[in-house]
Amino acid sequence: MFESLKKKFTSWMKTGKEKVKEKKTSKKKEKVVKDKKISRKESKKEDKKAKKKEIKEEVEEAEEIKEEEQEGFLEEQEKEEPILKEVSEEEESEDGEIAEQVEEEVKEEVEEKPEEKQGFFARLAKKITTSELGEEDFNDFFNEFELTLLENNVALEVVDKLRELLSKELVGKRFKSAEAERRIGEALKRAIEGVLVESINLVDWIKGSGKRPFVILFFGINGSGKTTTIAKMAYKLKKEGLSCVLAAGDTFRAASIEQLQIHGEKIGVEVIAQNYMSDPAAVAFDAIQYAKKNHIDVVLIDTAGRMHTKENLLREMEKIVRISQPDLKLFVGESITGNDVIEQAKKFKESVGIDGMILTKADVDEKAGAILSVGYVTGKPIYFLGIGQGYDDLQQFKKKTVLKNLGLEE
Numbered sequence: 001m002f003e004s005l006k007k008k009f010t011s012w013m014k015t016g017k018e019k020v021k022e023k024k025t026s027k028k029k030e031k032v033v034k035d036k037k038i039s040r041k042e043s044k045k046e047d048k049k050a051k052k053k054e055i056k057e058e059v060e061e062a063e064e065i066k067e068e069e070q071e072g073f074l075e076e077q078e079k080e081e082p083i084l085k086e087v088s089e090e091e092e093s094e095d096g097e098i099a100e101q102v103e104e105e106v107k108e109e110v111e112e113k114p115e116e117k118q119g120f121f122a123r124l125a126k127k128i129t130t131s132e133l134g135e136e137d138f139n140d141f142f143n144e145f146e147l148t149l150l151e152n153n154v155a156l157e158v159v160d161k162l163r164e165l166l167s168k169e170l171v172g173k174r175f176k177s178a179e180a181e182r183r184i185g186e187a188l189k190r191a192i193e194g195v196l197v198e199s200i201n202l203v204d205w206i207k208g209s210g211k212r213p214f215v216i217l218f219f220g221i222n223g224s225g226k227t228t229t230i231a232k233m234a235y236k237l238k239k240e241g242l243s244c245v246l247a248a249g250d251t252f253r254a255a256s257i258e259q260l261q262i263h264g265e266k267i268g269v270e271v272i273a274q275n276y277m278s279d280p281a282a283v284a285f286d287a288i289q290y291a292k293k294n295h296i297d298v299v300l301i302d303t304a305g306r307m308h309t310k311e312n313l314l315r316e317m318e319k320i321v322r323i324s325q326p327d328l329k330l331f332v333g334e335s336i337t338g339n340d341v342i343e344q345a346k347k348f349k350e351s352v353g354i355d356g357m358i359l360t361k362a363d364v365d366e367k368a369g370a371i372l373s374v375g376y377v378t379g380k381p382i383y384f385l386g387i388g389q390g391y392d393d394l395q396q397f398k399k400k401t402v403l404k405n406l407g408l409e410e
Contacts, residue, residue: 153338153369197375222305247287
């Protein structure tokens, strides 16, 4: 998760040392190629000199043989001049060929890269080290950052809040050049912490509440992974020493009851169910009564998936809430749906009053804007993130994990 934002942040926050190192490497490479060019040229020159010397020796030998014959000597002299001229012309031609060949190699080996446009952090750091940062300047710099956040499914309300928090940290400030980027990074880290809503530890809460059974009601739209998430939750609670019972309250979707029963068998947890099209509120009531009779610690109630735009189905949820009196109401949504899951959570909050959220498929959500946004927009915490298909793949949501995934914390 957060691969897209992390890549952008990392490129923006590249340190000065890394840039200097890149320049040194580039210069070193240029020097190697330059030396290679000189070496190649000198080697060719030596070959030409040897060839020229050989020809001269041949001419001198011819002179000695025919030195008594003036006419022959003159003829050899006449021969020498065009030969030497030919060698000279050949040398110049080959020198030109060498220059062109080496220049071509230089272009291939030291291809100049266009200078990268400085990102939000680099330009902001440069400005904030030369003068105090004004509000207007900050807004100009923030535009690129805002576009990046919106492209990664971060809600507009969260973008505006990050602008406000960063502005308070940076506007009117001036930093030393050596610490500017670090201070900006710290300000961003605090701003993101300011929009994340972290839950309390659910296991500790259940154990310390004294309420038995502790009732948890789950809802969300179809296909969000709600039923599988309930099984993961039961598995986690069981490992922590809390007994559970599952209520098959989704009496509408085909094979939903069998799906929950299969999960129950695999993790060793009882499932209370009735027939399809039964009243889900009655199923929840039966499960709670079973838990009281058998001293079960936690009741987890599944419900039929319903679109957040269907008000009649949402009103049915109100009846289930009224009958089961849950201690915790959790909305389950897909992280990868971005702003849509935020709208779903808002609608369920308005209709039945959610207490928190679980976001599934977080492991394949490269943008992860919903994870940054949904808690701030709803004012409710994220309890867990679904990060795989196994029963163990339910990760407690923590701010530090988000910051680490964004590259803002070790």
